[in-house]
Amino acid sequence: MSMTFNPKVFGDIEKAEERWRKELEEIFRQHGERLERFSTVSDVEIGRLYTPLDVRDQRYMDALGFPGEYPFTRGVQPSMYRGRLWTMRMFAGLGTAKDTNRRFHVLVNAGQTGLSTAFDMPTLMGYDSDASKARGECGRCGVAIDTLKDMEDLFDGLPIDQITTSMTINPPASVVWAMYIAMAENRGIPRNVIGGTIQNDMLKEFIAQKTFMCPPRPSVRLVTDTVEFGTREVPRWNTISISGYHIREAGSTAVQELAFTLADGIAYTEEALKRGLPVDSFAPRFSFFFNSHLDFFEEIAKFRAARRMWGKIMRERFKAQNPRSWWLRFHTQTAGCSLTAQQPYNNVVRTALEALAAVLGGTQSLHTNSLDEVLAIPTEEAATIALRTQQIIAEESGVANTIDPLGGSYFVEGLTDKMERDAFEIIRKIDDMGGMLAAIERNYPQQEIADAAYHYQRQIDAGEKTVVGVNKYVTEEDVPVEILEIDEELERLQIEKLNRVKSLRDQTRVAECLERVGEACAADTNVMEPVIAAVKAQATLQEVCDVYRSVFGIYRDPGIY
Numbered sequence: 001m002s003m004t005f006n007p008k009v010f011g012d013i014e015k016a017e018e019r020w021r022k023e024l025e026e027i028f029r030q031h032g033e034r035l036e037r038f039s040t041v042s043d044v045e046i047g048r049l050y051t052p053l054d055v056r057d058q059r060y061m062d063a064l065g066f067p068g069e070y071p072f073t074r075g076v077q078p079s080m081y082r083g084r085l086w087t088m089r090m091f092a093g094l095g096t097a098k099d100t101n102r103r104f105h106v107l108v109n110a111g112q113t114g115l116s117t118a119f120d121m122p123t124l125m126g127y128d129s130d131a132s133k134a135r136g137e138c139g140r141c142g143v144a145i146d147t148l149k150d151m152e153d154l155f156d157g158l159p160i161d162q163i164t165t166s167m168t169i170n171p172p173a174s175v176v177w178a179m180y181i182a183m184a185e186n187r188g189i190p191r192n193v194i195g196g197t198i199q200n201d202m203l204k205e206f207i208a209q210k211t212f213m214c215p216p217r218p219s220v221r222l223v224t225d226t227v228e229f230g231t232r233e234v235p236r237w238n239t240i241s242i243s244g245y246h247i248r249e250a251g252s253t254a255v256q257e258l259a260f261t262l263a264d265g266i267a268y269t270e271e272a273l274k275r276g277l278p279v280d281s282f283a284p285r286f287s288f289f290f291n292s293h294l295d296f297f298e299e300i301a302k303f304r305a306a307r308r309m310w311g312k313i314m315r316e317r318f319k320a321q322n323p324r325s326w327w328l329r330f331h332t333q334t335a336g337c338s339l340t341a342q343q344p345y346n347n348v349v350r351t352a353l354e355a356l357a358a359v360l361g362g363t364q365s366l367h368t369n370s371l372d373e374v375l376a377i378p379t380e381e382a383a384t385i386a387l388r389t390q391q392i393i394a395e396e397s398g399v400a401n402t403i404d405p406l407g408g409s410y411f412v413e414g415l416t417d418k419m420e421r422d423a424f425e426i427i428r429k430i431d432d433m434g435g436m437l438a439a440i441e442r443n444y445p446q447q448e449i450a451d452a453a454y455h456y457q458r459q460i461d462a463g464e465k466t467v468v469g470v471n472k473y474v475t476e477e478d479v480p481v482e483i484l485e486i487d488e489e490l491e492r493l494q495i496e497k498l499n500r501v502k503s504l505r506d507q508t509r510v511a512e513c514l515e516r517v518g519e520a521c522a523a524d525t526n527v528m529e530p531v532i533a534a535v536k537a538q539a540t541l542q543e544v545c546d547v548y549r550s551v552f553g554i555y556r557d558p559g560i561y
Contacts, residue, residue, distance in 0.1 A: 013052055024048070041295035041465070042253035043455065044418070050410035058413065063308075067403050070315065072307040073416070074404040075362045076327040081400035085113075087365035088390045089166055089331065093118030093142035094377045095490050096497075097153035100143040103380065104158060110384055111391060114365060115158065115196075116166040118142035119176075124211045126172040126545030129494045138491035141377065146498045146542070148535050151179040152186070161189045165196035166241070166331065166365075171213035173200035174226050175544045178531040181234065186536075195236035197287055197331070200226055201243045203264040203436055207445045208250035210557055213545060216437055218552035222527065224271045229528035231282045238287040240268060241331065247445075248291035249337045251453020254302045255419060257291060259426035260436075260445050262309055266427070267436040269318055279318050283325035292358040293335040294350060300406060301415035303361025306330070309420055332358035333367040339374040343469035344481050347371040352389050359393055360406055366390055372481050379484045446560040498540065505538035513537045514547055521551040 038046045047054075058064070065071060068078030077083070090112050092103045104115055119142040122134035128146045129138045138144050145151060155165070161184075169176045177198045184194045202219040205212045212219065223240060230239035244261035252260065265286060272282050290306065292299050310328035314320040334354035339347045348371050355368050368386040370378035378386070394400055406412045433439045440446070459465040466472045513534035520527045534544055 010053065010056055017051060017053065020049075040254070040298040041293055041456075042255060042298060042452075043459070044253075044255075044298065044415075050414050052410060054410050054414035055417070058417070063413070063417070064407060070323065070326055071311040072327065073304050074407050076307065076329060076364075080362060080403040081359075081394075082403060085394050085400060086359065086363055087114040087164070088112050088387060088394075089114035089116045089365045089367055090383060090387055091116045091118050091168065091333065091367045092383070093120070094484070095139040095143065095486055096494055097143055097145065097150040098156075099139070099490075101154055101156050101158070103383070104155075106380055107383065107387065108158070108163075110387055112387060114164050114166065115155075116367060117154070117168065119167075119169055120144045121211075123172070123176075123541060124169065126175070126213050126542060126548070128498060128540050128542040129491060130498055131542060136491070138494050139486055144494050145176060145179070146494070146540050147501045147538055148179050148182055148186075149497070149501050149538070151176075151183045155180075155183060160184060160187075161193055165194075166199075167196070168199045170199055170202055170205050170209075170211055171219065172541055172545050173198045174222050174527060174531055175535065175541050177226060177237075177239075178528065179535045179541075182532055182536045191234050193236070194234065197238040197241045198226070199241045199243060199289065201240055201264065201289075203267060203440065204243045204246050204261070206440045206555075207247055207260060207264075208252070208449060209246035212555045212557070214548055214552035215555045216440055218548075219555070220267070220271055220437065221524075222548070223268065224275055225526045225528055227268070227272050227282050227285075228275055228277060229526055230285060231277060233528075235285075238285050239282075241287045241289045242268065243289040245289050245291045245333055247449065248293060248335065250449050251337075251456060252449045253452050254293065254295070254298050255422045256426065256445075256448055256452060258302055258306055258309070258419060259423035259430075260449075261288065261290070262306070262313060262423065263427050263430045263436045263439075265310065266313060266317070269314075270435065273318075279314070279320045280322040280325050283314055283318070283320055284322060284327070288328055288330035290330050290332050290358075290363075291335050292332050292354040292361075292363075294338050294354060296353060296357050297412060297415060298419075299354070299357040300361045301412055301419050303330070303332075303358070303363065304404075304412070304416045305419040305423065307362070308416075309423060329364050331365040331367070332361075332363040334358070334369045336369050336373060339369060339371075340467065340470055341374050343475065344371050344374065344479060346469055347374065348385060348389070351386060352393070355389055356393055356397070356399065359399055360404075362404065372483065375481065376483045377486070379482050381482070443558070443560050450560050501538050502540070509537045510534070510539050510543070513539055514543055517544055518547045518551055521548065 064073045067075035067080050090107050093100050120139050121137045123145045127134045129144050181191050206216050226239045230237050242265045244257040247260050248257040307328045311326040314326045334351045338350050351368050358366050368389050370382035370386045372382045430439045516530040517534055520530045
């Protein structure tokens with residue numbers, strides 16, 4: 001039985017379609033089609049027209065159902081945006097903790113509803129600002145966090161017991177999260193009250209983003225420590241945000257982004273189960289992070305397929321019983337890789353389209369990129385325009401006034417089904433290799449992404465895909481854009497601050513705490529309590545990460561092209 005039509009109606013449609021296609025072929029024989037081939041950004045071929053025949057095998061309740069009900073194709077909550085809009089969570093981080101704190105206050109005062117922290121490269125890699133490898137990078141692409149004092153300055157005056165915080169950090173995620181917990185407890189806020197997310201997704205680092213510290217298996221062990229600790233001690237915190245965003249930014253297709261992200265989710269679930277955790281104790285706190293690229297309908301279909309697939313994976317593969325374990329809750333960021341330095345004001349339009357796709361796909365929270373983000377950290381004005389883009393979509397466009405407004409579109413439903421089929425086929429291949437860790441060690445996802453990126457670039461170079469201002473409608477005009485400059489004096493001041501903290505702390509206590517962190521690493525016991533004690537004693541980010549490096553070793557990327 002079909003979704004909405006019986007077999008006789010399908011027969012009538014088939015006859016009508018055959019007649020229409022003959023008429024269309026005659027027209028195209030005379031005038032031709034606009035392109036030789038129509039395909040999505042991911043190069044999925046698009047048909048001329050979609051009809052009920054494209055969804056003839058769908059059963060409504062199995063494939064779509066209702067919002068808030070399995071399989072969640074139409075959303076994870078019954079009311080979706082009719083009840084509450086998505087969280088507007090702009091990604092922010094620049095210079096020192098005090099600089100970023102000022103930007104947080106500006107965005108909150110402009111109507112932002114959640115915080116999101118970008119860290120500088122030394123922090124992302126587990127080094128302090130005074131490390132020789134960190135020179136020249138302090139505060140350049142995000143905020144520098146060396147000690148608990150920096151974390152306290154970062155969130156000074158912000159109501160962290162009322163507003164949720166996301167932190168995009170991976171190799172040293174356990175250390176940064178420990179600093180956040182310590183900062184909250186020093187304010188008198190219990191750890192079981194705070195809410196937020198740490199990205200903490202090491203698998204995608206080896207696949208795509210390439211900020212790593214230790215080899216894959218001990219890296220996943222540290223992730224599992226945070227999942228176990230959060231389940232027991234910090235129940236409102238999402239201890240992992242499984243990220244397809246960086247997989248897409250590295251050049252994957254939409255289907256690869258979907259498949260590799262969910263395969264990572266499967267791997268983390270299996271590791272937590274090996275730890276002895278019941279699936280329903282931790283799965284409801286898993287969150288996801290997707291990219292919203294330029295192909296409008298392909299992205300909407302990806303988000304809808306993602307929810308349905310994760311629901312099936314958790315219910316059928318892992319036998320989760322709690323419906324909240326079946327939910328795929330996700331944050332979306334518009335595609336940074338789609339922005340261009342040429343004609344930079346075009347980026348406002350690109351971001352608006354990508355944000356609209358995320359909203360129509362049912363995202364729970366959203367970051368919109370700023371028009372200057374391809375050039376530098378956004379200025380305050382550019383970040384505010386990006387936030388206003390979300391607010392106009394939310395409150396002026398009318399798209400949030402009904403739930404899943406594109407549900408039932410033959411094109412969107414057909415594309416959603418195809419996305420699911422193709423992504424499950426990739427997950428099956430990964431299963432056959434022995435899971436995602438084994439697949440990474442064989443360089444399978446890395447090579448697939450490299451090949452997809454190369455294919456897309458060749459299409460741009462050949463003019464088969466249009467990038468306005470880059471390979472079509474090119475102008476020689478140089479459009480001036482204000483660029484945020486980071487003061488070079490900042491690094492010296494940050495190192496002075498770090499040295500002050502080191503000079504005032506109890507060195508014996510720090511050494512004892514770091515020794516306990518090392519013992520936990522070596523003994524394969526959970527590291528979180530020892531790390532919290534260490535950062536409360538003012539051990540630095542790098543000092544804890546150096547313990548990790550000494551016990552687990554250092555990972556070096558083999559390089560895949």
